[in-house]
Every structure is written in structure tokens, then in C-alpha cells.
Amino acid sequence: MDLKELYQEIILDHGKNPRNLRKTTNFNKDAKGHNPLCGDKVHVYLKLDEDKKVQDISFEGQGCAISMASASIMTDLVKGKEEHEVKEIVKDFLEMIKEKDKLNNKILEENEKTKLMCLSGVKKYPMRVKCATLSWHTLTSAIDNTQQEINSENID
Amino acid sequence: MDLKELYQEIILDHGKNPRNLRKTTNFNKDAKGHNPLCGDKVHVYLKLDEDKKVQDISFEGQGCAISMASASIMTDLVKGKEEHEVKEIVKDFLEMIKEKDKLNNKILEENEKTKLMCLSGVKKYPMRVKCATLSWHTLTSAIDNTQQEINSENID
């Protein structure tokens, strides 16, 4: 049944107890995201060190289990990665959610990829895809410093 | 066939050679009428004498055969009548066009009524009723001196 794939144990766990749900002190990059249809909001904070490595990443916000879990898993996985690596992971994740069967990046470990693939259950729920991708688009916006609030209406 | 009833010889004649199609000199009452849907326009001029008798009546305007014939016959028939009689004729005519089978007023002669009844063919053509009644409503407006242009959209 598709629902079981969507609400896997790991999603429910991250949804209920999101990791990194706080505000990084001394963050040097941040961005906000918003889904006007359902009211979900997210604010992503990044602290990159001199080498452009993610020293800390956190988020604030509220939303459904999918969006909270997605932000939680995302922040967990990109911590410690270099900026260009983060971008590659984001790209890979978004492509996977949209069309591809699996993740292709060479940065994440297999067990990390497995964790991330838990979010793929959302593919069967087109209206919920935005819940899963909002924090990822917001992370990109923070890195690129676009200063533009991500509005999930305009991403696909 | 209904068309024959609509376009009787007498209508075609009055439509082609409308009587009283001019502007009364020294008129003391007048009013304009307009059908915004088809662009028909009529301007009715009245000259009442001291006894409130119609000394002269005329009209200017352009329109279809029905509207020209109706104004022509109308002006012919009310000439010489007293104001209150004119009002009664108008009322009677409008009721006939709307719902009644015949004219009930005691003012017009039988042959005059027969002439007027020629316009009753329009009953089968709801969209054309306004063509037949525009000048009559405008005459009422002139008598009542309402100073309001008759807009056939708002009469029925």
C-alpha cells in the first residue's frame, strides 16, 4: 500500500522529533521558504567555515510530517559537506523526487542514500511533493544568497 | 405564416413612407427614446393647445420597418385627441402588445383600431416587441415631461 511507503517509520520519527530544529548561532547564510497553499514555512540557517564547508545547518518552521522529516533528514545529511557537494546532493535529490529511480551522487554513503530514499514515497502523491522539496529549495536559496523567499507555488 | 402577419402591407407602407416624420415647429413637449441593442432612435414632438388637445405630433428617428411604422401609425391616430385620451390609447396599445387579444379603448374608431392591430403581428417576435413600443413609451415620456430618455432595455 502506498501510504505505508509514504509514512515509513523513519519519516514518522524525523517528523515527530526533527533533528536540527533550532537556529544556528552566528549563521552566515539563511533563506526562507513558504507554501502559500498549506501555510507550511521553513527558515534554513547555514554556517559555512572558511573552506566553505557546512559547519552547522539548522532550520525553523512548521509543517506536515513529510516536510519536517525532509528538512530534518536534509540537515543531518549535508552537515560537514562542502558547499559544492551540498549543491550536488540537492540537485540529485530533486531529480530523484521528480523523475529518477535512485540517487546518483557519489558523496553520500549508501546508508545515507537509503535514508533519503525513504522520502521517495511522496512521488505517488503529487500534491505532497512540494512538502518534501520546500526545505531543499530553500537551502539552495540560502547558499546562492538570492534573498528571495522560496514560494513553493513556483517550483516543481 | 407569421411573417406575413408581421410585415403586412400597411406596415410596409408606413415603414417606407412614415407619416409625420418631421419636427413640429413650436412643439411644447418632446422626448427621446433609444434602443441600445439595435441602435434605433426616436424623438417625439408634441404640440398641445390650451385645452390639452394634440394640435400636432411628429417624430424624427431611424429604425426598422416595425418601429417606423409604429411611430407613423401612432402619430396619425393620436392627432386631435385630448391628452388623457392619448394616455388611454397608449396604455391600451401597450397592453394589447403585451398580453391582450384586442384593443379595448372607446376613443378610436373601429377602422383605426384595425389599423393599430396590424402591429399585433409582432407578438410572435418577442425581440421585436421593443421596436413596436419604443415610440409609444417615448410619447408617454413626452406627455409626462419626465425629461428622461427612454431606454428600451428597461421597458417590457
Add this chain to the structure above:
Amino acid sequence: MNIENIKKQFPIFNNKVHNNDLVYLDSANSSQKPQVVVDRIYDFYTKEFSNVGRSVHYLAVAATNLYEETRSLMQKYINAKDPNEIVFTKGATEAINLVANTFGQKFLKEGDEIILTELEHHSNYVPWHYLRRSKGIQIKFAEINSEGEISLESIEKLMTSKTKMIAITHLSNVTGAILPIKEITRLAHSKNIPVLIDGCQGAPHLKLDMQEIGCDFYAISCHKMYGPTGLGILYAKKKWLETLPPYQGGGGMISEVKKDGITFGDLPNKYEAGTMATAQVIAFAESIKFLNQIGIENIEKHESELTKYGEEVLRKNNSVKLVGSPKNKGSVLSFTLDGIHAHDIATILDEDGVAIRAGHHCCQILHDKLGLSATARASLGVYNTKDDIDKLNESINKCKKIFNK
């Protein structure tokens, strides 16, 4: 017509959703359509189609008569004084925009005040917000009480000599509160303040009598009233339609057009610029007849019983929290589930064929006030039954199970 069998009149219920019977609890969003309405659209397009009002040929004449027949039917349905007080619009949203725009143009200036309530749908706020920007008017929000109701007093408190309009919902699409619109209108009129009622949720469920309510404007969504999409109705007192300037400009609403000036047509044309939603207007006559056949009193009774039953069932279900508990409540059941977000609820319910809505329901102000980012909402229509409520409850229990609650 037997209200127990009403579902049969709605062809949508012959279809399955995810292999389940459809339990449609999203009528506050849009109602389903009875067979007679769909048939009318079909027949009109296949046998009688023409544009109205403009041509004198047979089809055009027939269509024009049908179009005006709906106006008269609607006049009677809401007991308006005059058929020309019924203006067809694209929707309730356009109806409210029409009033805000034309009333604002003619009567509002900087510092003037408008009273809304915290219950308002965005469609009854954004149009007034435009006037705040363009004219510098003030918008005041009457506050809800702890039950999610708006009292007469909460509005009275805000009235000043600068109040130029009171624009309020008839029935909240979130808490279900039915506002004392007759009393509010009396009060407002005693100070010469006109009243606009957003009747989107009132019209499908409550008996309407414009002359008794006395309001100046009443906005209706036909698609929530078992009618076609793309159609709304503005009821407005004749004096207003005569006094206010026209709204959109185009064919059909003019009297004379010259290069240097234009005079406008009279009612009802003045506010119906361009080709209207002909087929929809004509089919909407069937929606009114459908409602008349059941009888709005029977609908009110049926829905009110269902709402009470729904409140009972959901109250008994621990971890469900109903949003608002107004004494006078229409057929809306909004709720939250401890620790489960509304969107997750909606997705899980949908799997069982239970269609509800999750989100802020275009009422962000209210959700901010309640400290909720989203709620789940089950809203009822004439076709719903106790069985639907039971299925809703079962599915809610499934949510709880999935989330280990």
C-alpha cells in the same frame, strides 16, 4: 424528494476513489452537481446554444429568455425586491471586488473605515485591502470570542462616525459560526452604514430572505450551491446599482458610445459587461429548482442534524480537537489532531475515499489568531449522511494508528 436518497441524484457517487466509495466532505470548497444541472448544460449546448441578448434569431431569443428566467428564479429564491437586483458575476470573489471597487471609487476617502471580522475569507479582505493602498482607508477586524463566533457587540465596538461599510461573512467556512447578520444590519443601518454579506457559505445551506435581512449586498458562489463553476451572483439593492459607477467595461453594458464619451446602460446590463457565462446561468436555474424541490428548510434540518452528529462523534474521539464551538453553527467541522498535521490527515483520509480539505482555507487571519498553521475541515452538503461521518471517524482513527497515537 426524499432527503435520504438525495445522493442518488448526484452521478459522481457512482464512481470509486482509490477503490472506495467517495465520501465527499469538501462541499464548503465546492459542491457536487446533481444530474439535472449537468443534463441542462448538455442539452443547452447540444440543442439550444446561442449567445444572449444580442441577436434576434430564434436561438438567441430563446437563450435570452432562459437567461432572464434564472434571474427571476434567483430573485424569488432569495426574496429580492426586483429581478434587476440580481447581477451575474464570475464568482463571489468578483462580486465582492465589484462592490469594493465601485463603492470605493465613489464613496471612500482617506481615513474612512471599513469593518471586517477575523473570520473573513481572503476574498472578503483582499478587495478592501486594495482600497487601503489606493485610498488610505482603515480596515478594522471584529474579534472572535473563544467559541469562534462574532457577536453583535464585537462589531458595535468598532463602529465610529468614519465607518463606511461593514463587510462580513454569513457563515464562517472554518468555525461554522453563523453571524447575526440581521441584527448587525439593523445596527449598521441605524447609523447609515451599508452592509455587505459574504454569503458563499450561507447561500447553499440557509434560508435567504434579502428583504428580511435588509443587507445592501450579498455575494454568492453558484458552484457551492450545486451549480456550475464560473458563476457567482451579486445581490445588491437597486439604489446601489443605480448609484454606483459601472465596474468592467465592454459590450452589452453601454447605452451610447461616441469617440469622446460613453453613456452606460441601465440595470441589469450596467454590471454585465461582455459575453456572460450563458450556459452556466441557464443551468443554474436547475440548481435553484433542485433546492426548491427538496426545500431549504429540509436541507437546513438535515444538515444541522448531521453537523450535531459530527460534533458528537468527533468530540468522543480523543485527540480530535474541534475548531470553534459556536452555538449557531453551519455545516462545517474543522478540527486538528494532536501531533498530526492537517495535510497528513487529508492524505491518509483520501486513501479511504474520504475527501476533506487541509490548510488555512483562505482564512490566514483566523488561523494566526488561533495559533494554528493549518486545520483539517470536513464540510457537509445535502448529499451527506451519518454514514459519511462514521467513515470520517474511522479514517481519523487510521491516521492515529499510522502515527502511533
Add this chain to the structure above:
Amino acid sequence: MNIENIKKQFPIFNNKVHNNDLVYLDSANSSQKPQVVVDRIYDFYTKEFSNVGRSVHYLAVAATNLYEETRSLMQKYINAKDPNEIVFTKGATEAINLVANTFGQKFLKEGDEIILTELEHHSNYVPWHYLRRSKGIQIKFAEINSEGEISLESIEKLMTSKTKMIAITHLSNVTGAILPIKEITRLAHSKNIPVLIDGCQGAPHLKLDMQEIGCDFYAISCHKMYGPTGLGILYAKKKWLETLPPYQGGGGMISEVKKDGITFGDLPNKYEAGTMATAQVIAFAESIKFLNQIGIENIEKHESELTKYGEEVLRKNNSVKLVGSPKNKGSVLSFTLDGIHAHDIATILDEDGVAIRAGHHCCQILHDKLGLSATARASLGVYNTKDDIDKLNESINKCKKIFNK
């Protein structure tokens, strides 16, 4: 699809009018609907109905996808760059009002000039007239030549440094003149003047390529394009939709709503306030597919041949005077009959089942210019045949007989 058999796809032609076959020559007013479009409406309401965009349940998701599919289909049909350049409106009239209102708000001030033409429909004049009243702008009318055409020069002559918009019809609904819109757009853009095309009569008959034409705005009436009533489309370049303020306010078009301020959603939601004409948008996809199946080139060819044939036949009929004789002419045959008023013609033709329109066709300025209070107009659609033209001509002869001409 064989164009000779197209009539069979339109169920209306199975019906009789006054015991005669229907000869429908009023397509410029509104076109008849092919079976596929009516079926789509029926199926959507009976099997798939839901409001779009707001709920996450199955029916809502499906409806939303279908709704957006029409947007994409239309984008491709008119070769717009981006699907978000397609805005659904209530009709072409609303589309033009939307542009005039928002463009006027943001960019126009006293003394600014707008260029229209003497051919314009009231829907492309009244909205600009409002700005004359509210903002003090000037409206200039490019004059027709003796053929009833608008030349590039007649527009060039009026252009000044104060010209802020050129708003012109693609194809006159009276003379049938097809304007050189591509050349006019090039000229206008060379002076940084945006161009709005009233495409009501262009869209159903001519191949459209927004990127090739290059215009800034293009307004379309779906009901003239074999689609449902109550729907129009505004094509607008993305830069404009991003720059201009929103039009109507309501649900669905906002981003964040607070008591003291509102932020608006992005494209395409910004201009689609309130519940849209869901069923109509979804069914309009079938109209586009229908047109695609025949091929617009084939339609152009068919209609152009018919128009030529009609011109020939009517020219041969003495006492018929055609209104306008543009070289580049679309499928409209307006005419007068010596000594017989257009309304009388229409009534007599109707008796034979021949449906035409009589009046000023919402073009009073043009009729004033021509010194005619009313004209008769036969306008063609894809379903018309030479036989229809012959029947028109026969009925005209009957008029002449009745009036002893």
C-alpha cells in the same frame, strides 16, 4: 478529420429551427460547440468534479492537473514562451479590463495617450475610457480607409512621445479586416510602446504565434473558439504579469495575509483570484484538441474560400451592399440591403433558419463613421459550407420580395 463533414461533430445541427435546418451564421458572436467539448463538461461534472488547487484529495489533485494541462495546451497552441503567460479570465472583456486597469494604475498619468482604432469593439474601448475619466489620459482613434481597413500609417500618424499603449483588434468583427498586427507591433516596440491585441475574432480563425507576433497582450474569448461560455484567456508577456499589480483580490492569489498587509502570489495565481471556471477550463482543452485535429491551416483555407464565395454571391445580388472590402479579410460578411433595415432582415432570415446578427455589433464608433445605424452580419465558422451561403442569399431574396424590392 475531413472538413466537409465537420458539421456532424456539432450536435446542434441535428435540430430544426422553425422546421428548417439551422444555417448558423453568427459565429463571430459565439460559436457552436463540438460534441467532444460538451461530453468533456458532462464527464467532468459526473465523474471527476472537484475544485482545483486547494485540496489534496484525489479528485482535487486530478482536477488541478487537468486545469494546468489546458494552460500548457494553450501555451503551445499560441506558441507562448511560458505556460504562466496564460491567464484564465471570465472572457475577453475581462482580459482587456484586467490590462487597462492594472497598466493604468501603474503606468498612466494625465496627458498620456492610448491609440485605438475606429474598428474597435466596445470591449476594447470602454475599459480605456475609464482611464480617460479617472486619470485624464487621451484616446486617439486610428481611422479606417475606404475599404474598412486600418493601415500601419494610420497608426504611425498618431504616435507621439506620449503614446503609452496601442490597443487594436486582430480581425474586425464588422468589416472583417485583418490588421497588420505584426508590423504594428514592430513599429510600436521601436518606440517602446506596448501593444494589446483584441484577438476575439483572430483566435478562432487564424494561426497564432505569440512569439512571432511579439505583442505584449492578446485577449481571447473561448466561447468563440468552440469552447464553453464564461471563459476567456489573457496572454501576456511574463515581464508584464510580473510587473503589473494584481487585478481582482481573493482566495488563491495571495502569498501571506496579515491584518496589516498582504503579499501576493506569483504567476499564474496572482491573476486568478477566487474559484475559477474549473469545468470550463478543463473542457476547453477539448476545443484546442479539436482545432489541432483539423489543423488551423485547413480552417483558414476553408473559411477564406467560403468568405470569398460569400463575397461573390452577395456582390452579384443587386441591392446588397457589403460593408468594407479589405484585401486581407476574415470570415465576416456584413451588409446592408437598400431600404430594408437590418433587424427586419434578421427576422425574415430567421424564419428560414438562417441565424445572423443585426445591429451595431458593439461597434458604434465604426457605424457612426460609416453613417449606418445598423448592419446585418453573417459570420462564418468551421462548420459552414457553400450551401449555407446559398441559403443566406435565397433568404435575402425573400426579404427583397416581402419588401417589394
